[in-house]
């Protein structure tokens with residue numbers, strides 16, 4: 093099968109998983125559930141669940157553990173909920189104040205600001221409710237509870253103050269200021285890389301990977317995340333609103349220092365390629381990692 097067909101099948105499968113875990117739109121709280129479902133079903137590349145799925149398969153192969161994708165499903169859905177909440181809150185007037193996301197009106201534009209805040213909160217809370225459903229999947233007798241609790245610890249640490257929220261805090265506080273290279277890397281590592289690492293590490297943990305495999309997953313995430321964020325900075329300058337599904341020039345509008353504003357497009361492309369190469373070096377240690385390799389390579393040439 094061609095890479096693009098395989099990708100399409102996998103994204104279709106991931107979308108189906110996400111839909112299965114979403115709450116029913118009923119009850120007096122129906123509006124917030126509608127806003128939650130609207131935000132997560134608005135589209136998106138589903139990169140994080142895809143990376144999780146690939147790392148899970150690679151580590152199952154390396155450890156000889158039977159591949160049972162159903163054990164990963166609550167985590168794929170949960171991580172996409174965390175990611176979506178971060179986008180919903182990032183778009184709020186108090187943050188980036190954007191009207192368009194994934195080609196559709198942002199959640200607060202469609203449902204109002206209060207529902208925008210609540211839908212983000214609901215997504216984060218529901219992500220925990222979703223991840224903990226994994227506990228019901230298997231008998232606790234084997235090491236299943238240990239793997240699930242380790243994965244949950246990884247997910248929420250990397251999404252929290254020592255991860256994504258920490259990076260976003262510095263990003264918000266430094267808005268409109270020149271920042272040093274060191275501060276910029278801190279923001280990128282935390283705001284972007286930690287959630288990408290969370291995907292890969294969760295896949296490795298649920299597959300019962302060794303310490304070395306989990307460490308490798310974390311490093312692949314860090315390098316892929318740095319390349320991903322620099323590419324995001326480039327697209328914010330060179331793409332267009334229709335392709336990107338969100339307004340371009342948002343970094344400049346918000347007075348943000350980015351790798352592109354400091355070093356220019358050519359150097360940014362070089363740096364993103366360099367980080368991608370570092371991720372590929374680790375990926376190539378593993379048998380059956382061809383699809384992950386191609387995915388990480390393709391992120392460099394993505395158009396949105």
Ligand code: GRG
Pocket residue numbers: 135136137138139177178179181182194256257260283284320321324396
């Ligand atoms: C509000 C706590 C909080 C955090 C916000 C994720 C984030 C932190 C801000 C969004 C803006 C931004 C540039 C984030 C960096 C990560 C990134 C490039 C997100 C976009 O991810 P994609 O391209 O989006 O995977 P889709 O729509 O494809 O899922």
